[in-house]
Amino acid sequence: MQSNKHYSLFLFLLIIGGVFGHAQEGKIVPLPIKAEQDTIIAPLLTEAELLKNSKNDSTAVDTVKTKPPLLLDVIKYKATDYVRLNQKEQKVYLYNEAEIQYQDTELRAGIIVMDYVKNEVYAGRIKDSLGNYSQLPYFKQGQNEVIPDSIRFNFDTQKAIIWNSRTEQQAGLGQLGSDAMKVYADVTKKENDSVYFLSEAKITTSTDTINPDYYIRIRKAKFVPKKKVIAGYSNLYIADVPTPIAMPFAYFPLTVGRAAGVMMPTFGNQADRGYFLQDLGYYVPIGEYADILVTGDFYTNGSWGFKTQSIYSKRYKYSGNINFRFENLVTSQKGFSDYSLTKNWNIQISHSQDTKASPNSRFSASVNMGSSEYYRNSLQQRNLPSTQNNTLSSSISYSKTFPAYPSVNMSLTATHSQNTNTKAIELTLPTLQASMERIYPFAKRDGIKKGIIQNINFQYDLSAANKISTTDDDFLKSEMFDGAKMGAKHTIPITTNFKVAKFFSVSVGGSYEDVWTMQTYDKSYDNDLEEIVTDTVSGFDRFNKYNFSASVGTTLYGTFNFGEDKKIQAIRHVMRPSLSYGYAPSFEKFYDEYIDGDGDVVQFTRFQNTLYGSPSLSKSNSLSFSLANTLEAKVRDKDSTATEPKKVPILSNFNISTGYNFESDSLKLSPLSVNGGTSILDSKMSINFSAGLDPYAIDNNGTRINTLNVKNGGSLFRLTRANFNVGYSLDSEIFNKDKKKEKKDENPYDYVAQSGGRTDDLFGRADNFQDNPMNESKEGEDVENPIYGTKIPWNLRLAYSASYSNSARQNEFSSHSLMFSGDIELSPRWKVGGSSGYDFKGKGFTLTQLRFERDLKSFVMRFNWTPFGTYKRWYFFIGIKSSILKDLKWENRSQRSR
Template identity: 75%
Template structure:
């Protein structure tokens, strides 16, 4: 009998079993075998299952698509498992999405997809946009190209982006599997530094680019430039072959610089262009030249090193063939919301002439600058700050560096390092520790003051807040009693004077003086008759010193001998004062229909009375050689002066004036008039001493100031007017000047300062003025120079980056003219006539300005005239030409002690700032 069994189709397994009749002559034998097997099987099922110790081995036989047929005994003939080790992974790891504006056509015959007009393909981090894209979905390869319009112009250039890398070629072939690509006429932009934009970015153009992987590109016939136009750049570096690693470097073979497609003689057998994002250590290329005084030289050769994320340091030096040399170290550090600062150290070893000649000289000059400022949010109750500028007095005037030209006019170097701490608990106490330095640098000042350096090491200042003992702390204080208050402050100094030779040696402490002054002021104030403010005060001082000076006359030498007495000593003194004042308002109305609607005059008169006793107990006497009695105090020559000798009983008065005008605004849309200051302040003061036996009336002091021309011109003035006459020797006598045949008051001193600033922006319409943020590390300002250019500008462009033009087209209308310009002026005059000198101590006019003759031409200059000495001050002429990617400058000081010139041409972009040419003259010293 034959039976056929069908398995469901979804098993994909078909089994066919056939049965045949079994024939045997010995039926009992078969029956006994069946009984034996059944008994053995029953016994095994009742026992515990014991696992076999055979080690399992993975079957490596590949299973067929269909299961093997079963034998008649029901056992599978062979079973094969699928091997997963040799299985090839899928080629595409993500879904590809695509679209196009006009059409998307699928060709099964060519196994390709065609996308036309604004085609886009996205796959993982790869983005491709182009006018036309062809994708082979068998090879997983895509081709992208441009579109040509009816005028023959190409549009919709391919845009290829993978990760953060962007390439804009003419056409590209890219394989999704291998990630390799062939790019034709590619243009890419690499940022040279963190935050670099525009011309500071490196542009790479190549006719053929082979993308090997995500980090390596091979270029053929490439152009490297920082110009905005990569198709027709004004300059580029042409390389035949190069290896390009994005964000890291470009390694090129033979390279040649082209300017306006014209090759230059500047070439390199190989080139390396670093493209690392952020700061990186590197060599600073020097500038070279020749000078008759110093010979051939290399300047500003150095090395830059970043120090972590918050600081850096630059080492540079100068070398001259005559033996002169200089070295510099500069470091800048900053941490947001914490602190910022910089440190500059400069040293110059200057050799003049040759050894053996009469004019040979060797000078060693140095300068140290330190600036540190702490953010107020970092520590509200403590603060550390530093502003240091110290060194040789001759450093700026004799420096071999052109950048120090504006600083040659500085007469003083000053420094200050301070730490302050506030204890906020009531009563709050503020303490500060300060070290200061002041140094005269001009030759005239050094002749008048041989010890031209004054330092305090240190100054301790302590003050306690004002305390009102008779009033509640948070209540309103009324009347004489409740307004009584007192304070306490301490000022202790260790002051020393020295000169350049002894500075920073142990001899600088020979003239050190220590002194401390304690003050306790007590005051109160109240109203009288509603309109008068009355205030009274008393002040107590206690002065300490660690040495005093006794004096005696020595008849043998006929001189006064001063003996220094070491040890603690002190004196105290006190005084009383009271004042009454009020405020008077006067308004002159002219009518709202007038241009000047009103003028307001504010007068603040005040009268003060002061009394101070004489402290004769601190004075001693000795007899001189003529038998005259000489009175002196042992505190003469100490730091905080001497006790008061003679009683003071004086009445003083002052009048403060403010004059304002109310003017109708030119803008008719504004309803309210605007206020214009006619006289910002005019103060008059004098005093009368009741205790003086003569010359009781003090000179009249007058000072004032105002701003005019829309706050562009500032005028300040001061004068002294003496009511007493003088004799033929120029000494004041107890006779009023008007009674001596003169005027009521005699002008003895006058000073005026006028500054004026104007620019073309003032005449623009609806233009808001934007204040430029000052550079906190400006070298000229840190050196004590002016923040403007009235003393000239620094010639070195390493410390002062070149001004960059804004992005976009330069505004230059055909039928219009736009010439930006600016002008600054400063006038100062000082008049002296104390003893009929009738002379000007200083009288000079300084001016500076710039004008842009065209969008790319700029000229400027600064100069001045000294009317007292009948000569021009430091004069500088400046010329600047913007050449697109280049910048050319020429600075010239045509005459004077610091006669010199400086020429520079170089690339604006910081990454190629070493591609420059400089030539300069050294200062001609008289």
């Protein structure tokens, strides 16, 4: 506070002046002078003249500058025990829970001493009789907070000296998220609102503020809150032990939000490619809603690769990401027999639109395409789980709805499917789908429809596509368009439905199709070449076809009650039988003839192998039957407070279907198809099965003959195929009845899932430790265990699959494998896990991976090992979990031998 002397003098003069004024007032005598009107009239000046005169007035502006007051606001202070004013020292003493507030500055401490002459405050701790300190000072100015042992602050100059300060800065590094960096200093000098000078400082991201498990010691530094720390000589300390990791000078960015910067690489050595730098790159934010990360890999034998990754998001509008990777792989050296040069690439695009952005239109994309050998030959360890994926698929679609009656839904889709084993690629560029809503011409639009006539309805569907079949070698070349097929199909289905005897639902209808194509195929026999020649005829052509169908179905319910006092109170069986009939005439008018080399007449259609098929030469007249079943039980709930029994599925679905062809001259019965599935053990185990049963026998060559298998000395049906899949997952939480397991949020940008791989780790886990920090939610937490017992969390996932083939008496398992993966937390911060499988047909283990993880609070240590097989390798990593200092790490790896 300022001195009161000036105010006292002013008050004294004011009182004296008032007294003298009052004394003279009673002695004033009016003069007898008569008032006369002044003959001089002042001229009226305009606004412009007034402004002109004011500029020329030399007395208008006072050249003497007044000194602004030093204190611009009232200082508020208080304390719990006492507030004592010492006039001799001109200080105010505040003790126990003392507080001072001045504008945006707040100071709290155990004891505060305020000098109201110098406008300075000193704040410190309170020491009790045992020598323990409490009520550390808390200093806040604007958004900056400091917790020191003591502080000296001047309100006039805004400067301060701080002893043993502790402050926390939230620093964001773009895609890597944000972390809290703690800055400690023995002595801090506050120069102004944005600059601090530190002496003997420590920087760490450890959550332990008393004894950090690691820190970077800085001798001198300049600290700009929320921007940067510029330091001199610095070195790393672990558990207060200095390490040889040191820098002559250092720069620590503390920018809040996204900021451009260099991405530090990883170092290593690969036997067949030499030393390398991986993931050296640069990160750049683009505007407010997007960013881009460019990284590269460099090998001493000449191999290189680069990757670009961009993530964009706008709330209530859209979100997505784009990944592109290219690798130039060199094996061996030029001149050697095993030298090779291959170029692999892969692109992944994901885009989703928020439903709130546009209710009548939507654009989405999910793209994963590239070289067939990309994942198997990739330089990146993160691609290990994707080596077991044999299919790449993509889809880009735009859909729009025209809501006016009758509404029309339209979609435009481009698709891609690629088999990495055969290198075959199927593309549709694009596919157009359009459909008009169902119209009831004999019923009111909003009325209830009854009877056959009112339920008559029709709609219109359009499908058009351009399909391309190519290979990996011709992809993105002009040759990929050779053999492209274009066409369109118009469909008008007409149906009606009604009830018969209250319990049977009957549906009757027909469908008309008009198929357009831009190419047809003419066939003829070449006598010189002695072979059938197929010529492609370009140009528009069309054919039409139609059919008739009818179906009847019902639903049957059966309940077996055992009593409410029983554990299983009832079993309910639901059956949905359905009988369908279909008829389509022969379309011989679209067929032509040619004479082969034997003189026989061969019929063919020019529409064979076109995009939407060809008309049928034979008449279709068939009957099909299907039966759907569900079986569930009502079980008394173990929870005594439950008012209703619990429903437990026994069979979620069990379906049977077959058919009979009236027009076929033989083998009129279709094979019986059976499939079903269920989940048991509180949905921990899922079971799915399917089978094919043929009623006809086969000859010695394995060909079906028109003789029932039962008449040939066999059973009623012959098992031709079967498939059985079981998935089972369990963990330690299933034995904890009181605690429900929380479901983890899925990462929308999961690299393995976008690559077409499994979302679980049955095919292994990606060795990309930078993108997958270990269980960050546990950082800094101390897990307490009972003295005579330890909780060991664990989880296990099993997947069993078997496929049986016996269509021609081969009686073999075409595939038979068991996959498993699991993790065990040996202690709160020790975790081991692995994934593997056994192929019973190939008699060998599948991709096997062992994982060891150690959470060191601020650090993470991992070791992944693939002990044998094609992808044999190991990977060791230890580093700081915080994204700010993630480049403080050490890693070593081996690469699989080629």
